[in-house]
Amino acid sequence: MAQLHPGSNFLGIERQPERVAKCNARTARLGLTNALAVQGTGEQGLEPLPDSCCAVFHLYFPDPWPKRRHAVRRVFQQGFLAEVRRILSPGGTLRLMSDNEPYFAEMRELTRSGWAERDWEDGREAVPTAFESVFLKLGKKPFRACLSAVQESTAGSP
Ligand SMILES: C[S@@+](CC[C@H](N)C(=O)[O-])C[C@H]1O[C@@H](n2cnc3c(N)ncnc32)[C@H](O)[C@@H]1O
Structure with missing residues (x-):
């Protein structure tokens, strides 16, 4: 979604820290600057x-x-x-x-x-x-x- 919509910012809230890290590693690999995952419950x-x-x-x-x-x-x-x-x-x-x-x-x-x-x-x-x-x-x-x-x-x- 972040790739499809570069004009929007995406914030993901996920309970499990390892899933947060995985998501942020992926967005970094893709060079996306409009997506961020944070740990939260x-x-x-x-x-x-x-x-x-x-x-x-x-x-x-x-x-x-x-x-x-x-x-x-x-x-x-x-x-x-x-x-x-x-x-x-x-x-x-x-x-x-x-x-x-x-x-x-x-x-x-x-x-x-x-x-x-x-x-x-x-x-x-x-x-x-x-x-x-x-x-x-x-x-x-x-x-x-x-x-x-x-x-x-x-x-x-x-
Ligand atoms: C069933 S998976 C669905 C993942 C994704 N939305 C999808 O459709 O593929 C549920 C996800 O929500 C996270 N989760 C469960 N309870 C949560 C809570 N209270 N707050 C934040 N994240 C939560 C789990 O760790 C898991 O990654």
Whole structure:
């Protein structure tokens, strides 16, 4: 994506330091100056970012933690979503993809109010993620949604 869109900056937030290093080694090898991976975990990983700094937030194939007792480890929770909303610029979009139907349903439930669905095709050329490629090769279509935060109405305020 960074190669395809040299006019945009890409920031990747990943929990595992070795994956961060691998990603940065790859972007360096490709000579890209518009992509950076940093180590961060979930909601806390977004806290250092300023308000309205992000045009598109990609959350693709977050770990589903399918066992009920592990569900608290899921990254997509109210606090995380509030942070995503804070860093998205007005009109910015949150793009979600998952192969796990129950987790995807939970994401849609949490975004049922305050978010509006947009067309997945936004006119920008995209490349499949590693996980997406695996599922596409298996003939499976991941669940996906593109959402934008509904701006709070100021109508009626003094
Ligand atoms: C299933 S992989 C998906 C990778 C990639 N998005 C794709 O579509 O190919 C999930 C990635 O998210 C990272 N991860 C899991 N939980 C995280 C969290 N709470 N914060 C940041 N990264 C996390 C994992 O280390 C792993 O690299």
